[in-house]
Each structure stands twice: as C-alpha cells, then as structure tokens.
Amino acid sequence: MKKILVVLSAICLVSFTSCKQNAAKKIDAANLSAAAERDAVASKFPVxxxxxxxxxxxxxxxxxxxxxxxxxxxxxxxxxxxxxxxxxxxxxxxxxxxxxxxxxxxxxxxxxxxxxxxxxxxxxxxxxxxxxxxxxxxxxxxxxxxxxxxxx
Incomplete structure (x- = not known):
C-alpha cells in the first residue's frame, strides 16, 4: 500500500512540474505588453x-x-x-x-x-x-x- 502511495505521489509531482514548465513556455511577450498597456489605460478615470x-x-x-x-x-x-x-x-x-x-x-x-x-x-x-x-x-x-x- 505504501509503495502505491509513493508511486502515485511521484506521478503527480512529475505531471504538475511538467505542466508548469509548459505554461511558462506559452507566455507571449507581445501579449504580456499588450495586457500591461490595457491595464494602465483601464486605471485612468475621469474626475x-x-x-x-x-x-x-x-x-x-x-x-x-x-x-x-x-x-x-x-x-x-x-x-x-x-x-x-x-x-x-x-x-x-x-x-x-x-x-x-x-x-x-x-x-x-x-x-x-x-x-x-x-x-x-x-x-x-x-x-x-x-x-x-x-x-x-x-x-x-x-x-x-x-x-x-x-x-x-
């Protein structure tokens, strides 16, 4: 039972780590700068x-x-x-x-x-x-x- 639990934990750890690395690779710098510009404009309000x-x-x-x-x-x-x-x-x-x-x-x-x-x-x-x-x-x-x- 302990062996199964250890193997399942190892599989989960590997899958979470690989997903995190894939997500980081998918970030596009152009999208990031466009989002930053959009957020800067959205914070400007009339008074x-x-x-x-x-x-x-x-x-x-x-x-x-x-x-x-x-x-x-x-x-x-x-x-x-x-x-x-x-x-x-x-x-x-x-x-x-x-x-x-x-x-x-x-x-x-x-x-x-x-x-x-x-x-x-x-x-x-x-x-x-x-x-x-x-x-x-x-x-x-x-x-x-x-x-x-x-x-x-």
Whole structure:
C-alpha cells in the first residue's frame, strides 16, 4: 500500500512540474505588453469636480418653483460620460446635461428644478451616475419652504 502511495505521489509531482514548465513556455511577450498597456489605460478615470456640491435656495414660498445650475469640470485623465442623473424625489427634476463625452479639462453643467413642495427645511439629493472611479457623485439642494401666502 505504501509503495502505491509513493508511486502515485511521484506521478503527480512529475505531471504538475511538467505542466508548469509548459505554461511558462506559452507566455507571449507581445501579449504580456499588450495586457500591461490595457491595464494602465483601464486605471485612468475621469474626475468630476463640482464648483459647489450643495446649493441653498434660502427661504422660498411653497408652490413657487426654483432652479439652480451645478457646474463641473473633468479634472481626470479620461473622457467623462454621464449616463444618468436621479433625484431623491419627484419634486426635484434634473435637466440639460450632456450625454456626450467630456474630455479632460473641459467643463459642463446641469440644471436642477425644485417645485417647492414640502414644508420647513428640505434637503434633496441629486445622484449623478458617471464613469468616474466611484461611479456615482452626489450634490444637494436645500431650502426653507414657507407656507403659501393665503392673504393674496
């Protein structure tokens, strides 16, 4: 029984060693350099740098829409592509963003319209889905919504 175990171990050792040597011979230097170049490019991401990440409308009257514009710049090493912009509720609507790639160093903007629903202090988040390293960037709007003027 011991002899069979020793012979099987020797056969396994020889087969594993020969496979390792054959695999090493199959590596092509051209493929290796192409993979290294691909990995170097894949590690370059666009960076979305906003001029401000939060905008405060101050006091606004209920039911009177307001809007602001968020400006950003691509400070990264690859073209920036925004695929979607979503808000935390239907009362806030993002508009007018470019779906075209934004080259490094270029700037862009989008508008956010809030219909002034709710009461008192509100905070709404706007999530930008893009090809940045994080994949999502977040900006916010805040306001204090006063009740409607019923005396008019």
């Amino acid at each position: 979305m740098q906003f001029d401000q990440t939060e905008y405060d409308f101050g006091e606004i009257e209920k039911g009177k829409p307001v809007e602001t514009t968020f400006s950003y710049k691509n400070t990264g090493d690859a073209p920036l592509v925004i695929t979607d912009i979503k808000t935390s509720c239907g009362c806030t609507v993002p508009q007018n963003w470019s779906r075209d790639p934004l080259a490094p160093g270029e700037s862009g903007q989008f508008t956010v319209r809030y219909n002034a629903s709710g009461m008192n202090k509100i905070t709404k988040t706007i999530t930008v889905t893009a090809n940045t390293e994080k994949g999502k960037e977040v900006v916010k709007i805040t306001a204090f919504v006063k009740p409607e003027d019923t005396n008019s």
